[in-house]
Amino acid sequence: MRVAVTAQGPKLSDAVDTRFGRAAWFVIVDTETHAVEPVKNEQNLDAAQGAGIQAAQAVSQHGAQAVLTGHCGPKAFRVLSAAGIGVYLGAQGTVADTVEQFRARRLSKAVAADVEGHWA
Secondary structure, three states, X not given: OEEEEEEOOOOOOOEEOXXXXXXXXXXXXXXXXXXXXEEEOHHHHOOOOOHHHHHHHXXXXXXXXXXXXXXXXXXXXXXXXXXXXXXXXXXXXXXXXXXXXXXXXXXXXXXXOOOOOOOO
């Protein structure tokens, strides 16, 4: 399964960014092959609006089947859900830690957004 982890940098050792739409990076990890694909999210860091929607579209275009993040707003959650991408909240630590938490089923799959839009 390809999972996209919101991150502050492009490596497995980088810290998770708890924001989805305005995360600096998405580190896409294949949980079966362990392949890693970093995707820079710079176009959304300072977006006035639409960051979550654009980030959700980018994650979908890169073939992610799940998003591992700290928090997710309502618009991004709707786009991800419509694309069949599961959202798992409460990610913390490093990207590698978060992937292990996902593998061990210690992250909860969200049924709704957990923050309002334009959340910092």
